[in-house]
Amino acid sequence: MMDKKSPLLEVIGLNIEFHDHLVPETVVYDFDLTLNEGEIVGIVGESGSGKSMTALAIAGLLSRHDMEKKGQILYEGMDLLSCPRAQLRKLQGKEIGMVFQEPMTSLNPVKKIGWQVEESLRLHTQIPKEERKETALSLLKSVELTEAEKVYKMYPHELSGGMRQRAMLAAAIICEPKLLIADEPTTALDVTIQAQIVKLLKKINEQKKTAILFISHDLSLVSRLCERVIVMQGGYIVETGSSEEIFENPKEEYTKKLIAAIPKCVRK
Amino acid sequence: MSMKKKKNYNLIAGGILTGTMLLLIMIGIFYTPYDPNAMDPAAKFAGVSLAHPMGCDNFGRDVFSRVLQGSRTTLFVALCTVTIGTVFGIALGAVTGYYGGILDEILMRINDAVFAFPSLLLALVFISILGPGRNNVIAALGIAFVPSFARIVRGEFLKYRNMDYVKSAKLQGAGDWRIMFVHILPNAMPVLLSAIIIGFNNAVLAEAGMSYLGIGVQPPEASLGRMLSEAQSYLFTAPAYAIFPGAVIIWMVLGFSLLSEGIGAESEK
Numbered sequence: 001m002m003d004k005k006s007p008l009l010e011v012i013g014l015n016i017e018f019h020d021h022l023v024p025e026t027v028v029y030d031f032d033l034t035l036n037e038g039e040i041v042g043i044v045g046e047s048g049s050g051k052s053m054t055a056l057a058i059a060g061l062l063s064r065h066d067m068e069k070k071g072q073i074l075y076e077g078m079d080l081l082s083c084p085r086a087q088l089r090k091l092q093g094k095e096i097g098m099v100f101q102e103p104m105t106s107l108n109p110v111k112k113i114g115w116q117v118e119e120s121l122r123l124h125t126q127i128p129k130e131e132r133k134e135t136a137l138s139l140l141k142s143v144e145l146t147e148a149e150k151v152y153k154m155y156p157h158e159l160s161g162g163m164r165q166r167a168m169l170a171a172a173i174i175c176e177p178k179l180l181i182a183d184e185p186t187t188a189l190d191v192t193i194q195a196q197i198v199k200l201l202k203k204i205n206e207q208k209k210t211a212i213l214f215i216s217h218d219l220s221l222v223s224r225l226c227e228r229v230i231v232m233q234g235g236y237i238v239e240t241g242s243s244e245e246i247f248e249n250p251k252e253e254y255t256k257k258l259i260a261a262i263p264k265c266v267r268k
Numbered sequence: 269m270s271m272k273k274k275k276n277y278n279l280i281a282g283g284i285l286t287g288t289m290l291l292l293i294m295i296g297i298f299y300t301p302y303d304p305n306a307m308d309p310a311a312k313f314a315g316v317s318l319a320h321p322m323g324c325d326n327f328g329r330d331v332f333s334r335v336l337q338g339s340r341t342t343l344f345v346a347l348c349t350v351t352i353g354t355v356f357g358i359a360l361g362a363v364t365g366y367y368g369g370i371l372d373e374i375l376m377r378i379n380d381a382v383f384a385f386p387s388l389l390l391a392l393v394f395i396s397i398l399g400p401g402r403n404n405v406i407a408a409l410g411i412a413f414v415p416s417f418a419r420i421v422r423g424e425f426l427k428y429r430n431m432d433y434v435k436s437a438k439l440q441g442a443g444d445w446r447i448m449f450v451h452i453l454p455n456a457m458p459v460l461l462s463a464i465i466i467g468f469n470n471a472v473l474a475e476a477g478m479s480y481l482g483i484g485v486q487p488p489e490a491s492l493g494r495m496l497s498e499a500q501s502y503l504f505t506a507p508a509y510a511i512f513p514g515a516v517i518i519w520m521v522l523g524f525s526l527l528s529e530g531i532g533a534e535s536e537k
Contacts (some may be wrong), residue, residue, distance in 0.1 A: 061435055093441035106432035110454040116433075120440040171440070 006077055008178055008211050009035040009058070014071035016053050017064070024068075029235045031071070037178060038209040040201075042243075044219055044258065050235040051215045052069040052101075057099050057184045058213070060088045067222050075179070093120040097172030101184040103164035113140075114152035116175035117171045122173055141171040143200060162193035166200070173204060180204070181213045186221060194218075198225050220262050223247050231255050281345025285523030291514075293343060296336030304337040305329065305488045316508055323508035325459050325498065331512055338490035339516055345406055345485075346471035352410030354464055357417020363450045364418070365425025376422070383415040388474055392483070395503055398484045409474050413467060420463050424456035458535030465528035469521050 014031040028050040039048060043051045056062045058073055058147050060080055062134075073080040075095070080088060100106040107116055117136045119260050121127055127135070133152070140148035143166040154237065156164055165185060182201065186194040198221055204210055216222050222229055222243070229246045231238045240250045250256045301321075302308075308328035316323050322331035360379070364372040382390065387409070394408030428434060429452065437451045478484035479493030487494065492513045499510035 059439055061438060089441050089443065091441075096439070098436065098439045100432045100436060102432055106436050108433040108437070108451055108455070110457075111451075119437065119442065123446075124442045168436070171436070198523050 005036045008037045008039075008076060009033070009213075010072075010074040011054075011058065012074070013046045014054065014057060014073065015069065016057055017048070017068040017070070019068060021235050027235050028057070031237060033230065035179070035211050037212060038205065039228070040205055040212045040226045042216065042222035042229045043232060044216060044222050044229060045232035045238075046217060046233075051232050052183055054232075055098075055213065059096060059181055060092060061098075064184070068218070082267070092221045093177070094124040094175045095177050095207040096179045096181065097164070097177040098181040098183065099168050099172050099185045101187050103161045103168060103188060106168055107164055109156055112152070113154050113156065113159070113167050117152075117167060117174055120175045135174065136170070136185065139174050140167070143167070143170045144196070145170075146190050159207060160260075161189055162196070164195075165189060165197060169197075169200065169204075173210065176208055177210060179211050179213065181215070183215045185214075186216065186218070194221065201225060212258055219247075219258055229257065261266075276530050276533055278526045279534060282526030282528070282530050285519060286527055289339070289523055292336060293340045296333075296340055300330075300333035300336050302330035302333045304333040304490055309427055322512040323324050323506065324511050325506070326502055327496075331495075331498075334490040334495060335492070335513055335516055338492045338495055338513065339520065341402070341489060341491045342472055342475050342479075342493070342517075343487055343520070345402065345409070345475040345491075346468050349409040349413055349471040349475070350407040350467045350534055352406070353413030353417050353467060356410075356414045358421050358453070358460075360414065360418040360419025361423075362425055362453070365422035366429050366444070366448050366452070368426075368429075372422075374535065376418075378398055379415045379418050382412075383419070385412075387412040387416075387470070388477055391474065392481075395478070400486060401463060402485050402489070403474060405478055405484045409471060409478075412474075413471065417460075417463060419469070420459060424459055427450060428452045428455050428519050453502060458531070462528045462532045462535075465524050465531065469524045469528070472520050472524070 011031055011033040014028060015026060016028040017026045031050075031054055042053065045051045053062070057069060058080070061080070062069065069081055071081070078087075081089070098132055102258065107113070114133065114136050117139065118132045121132050121135060137148050137152060140151055145151050145163060145166050151159065151163070151167065156167075159167065162221060164190075168183075180201075185201075186197050200223060201212055201214070205212055212225075214222065223246075226243050228241065229243050230240045231246065231252070233254050238254050239246065239250070246266065247259060250259055308324070312324060312326065312328040320330050320332065322335060325331055325334070352438060364375050385393075388390065390412040391405070391408040395404060398404040398408065425448070434447060434451060437447050442532065475484060475491065475494065476493030478489040480497040482494075482497060485491035485494055495513040496510060496517075499506070499513065503510055
């Protein structure tokens with residue numbers, strides 16, 4: 001029913017170029033992406049393929065002066081690359097949330113978990129303190145953290161990696177953003193926790209209709225979670241298509257290699 | 269460090285020394301045995317006695333009362349100096365460390381130029397322009413102290429500005445000021461706290477040194493350095509007059525040093 005509406009996020013011809021050496025160095029070439037509301041799209045590729053750079057650019061976190069960005073990043077029709085900083089800041093946290101790779105460094109070591117989860121609410125709304133706490137607690141529960149009350153008062157060093165990543169997730173979605181960027185959220189975690197986090201992302205997507213841009217080098221995870229996949233190599237898009245298409249019937253040599261690299265469990 | 273289960277003796281000793289000093293100064297605000305400036309010709313150079321626990325000076329003023337008042341002056345000057353140094357140091361260090369770029373380059377080169385002068389010499393220059401007196405000493409030492417704090421804070425900000433939690437704060441929509449002072453500054457606090465206490469040390473010594481040279485606190489107001497310089501002429505006739513103010517300076521400096529060491533060890537755990 002909402003098919004006629006313009007997509008939530010549209011990236012057209014994005015180029016990212018570094019100027020910190022004598023010769024400009026391009027890390028992302030002509031990146032295109034459309035993401036509709038409530039959709040999950042995955043970006044896969046090896047290290048250095050430019051997938052994280054793309055994510056940071058979409059999140060508006062690449063604002064270094066030695067870097068040039070060409071193209072358009074349209075969020076609900078507004079170009080994030082050319083809009084003023086203040087307007088971008090209004091979107092950040094409220095409309096766009098992000099989870100990082102390293103749960104060890106993505107939480108501030110001197111602030112309590114509760115404080116950090118509430119930060120977006122504090123910045124974007126005028127909700128009174130008690131309500132903020134209630135919202136934070138209910139979110140901590142919804143990301144399946146047991147003993148939310150206790151976690152609320154804890155410092156990051158008191159939590160395990162998986163718990164921290166859950167807390168991060170809670171902080172990212174507390175304002176109910178329409179877009180969640182997950183930059184390798186499971187890479188630093190062990191396999192069982194990985195599966196739980198992926199399940200959690202799926203749950204968030206289903207319940208809140210949050211669109212997710214999932215970035216990973218792990219094809220099997222991406223195939224489980226995403227409807228559409230973009231394969232990147234060396235800054236270029238190699239192949240795009242629906243998850244099934246790519247996995248059943250890969251066209252490019254690189255994609256075939258990536259799929260062949262997934263370890264298989266052979267039962268005797 | 270091997271401080272794991274051991275008690276932090278530095279912290280305890282420093283706390284006790286500084287604590288008793290502060291207590292004495294506090295008492296000195298409300299009560300001194302004699303008026304610090306009252307002269308009693310009969311008691312000139314009186315030795316240590318029950319009536320005058322630290323003896324009397326060349327005008328027959330009670331040294332104990334003057335030490336109480338003098339250490340208050342010294343500590344007040346140190347407090348103001350360190351406050352000026354810290355506030356401006358944090359502002360400068362935060363802005364340069366967080367933004368970097370050309371602004372950082374310009375401000376830090378100015379900073380380096382100021383830093384290149386010994387702080388006492390720099391303060392002397394300011395005093396010779398502003399004229400002697402307590403408030404001018406505070407201003408001069410305060411300015412001389414800014415660069416070292418700015419450097420420390422800048423170093424910390426450089427370290428933290430690219431951390432993921434800073435990115436994530438940015439992504440939550442926090443503005444630059446909020447990120448600098450709410451998200452990053454608390455992380456720099458342990459290092460800064462040590463530096464502040466060491467700064468106290470330097471300020472106490474610098475104030476004593478300037479008053480000793482006669483360009484700091486002006487008579488009749490008492491200050492530890494001033495008393496030392498006055499006692500110098502009577503070193504052999506009335507040694508107590510020099511010993512006690514000197515001992516109090518050592519007491520203060522030792523207390524602050526131990527406290528700073530202790531806090532440093534505590535934050536490394």
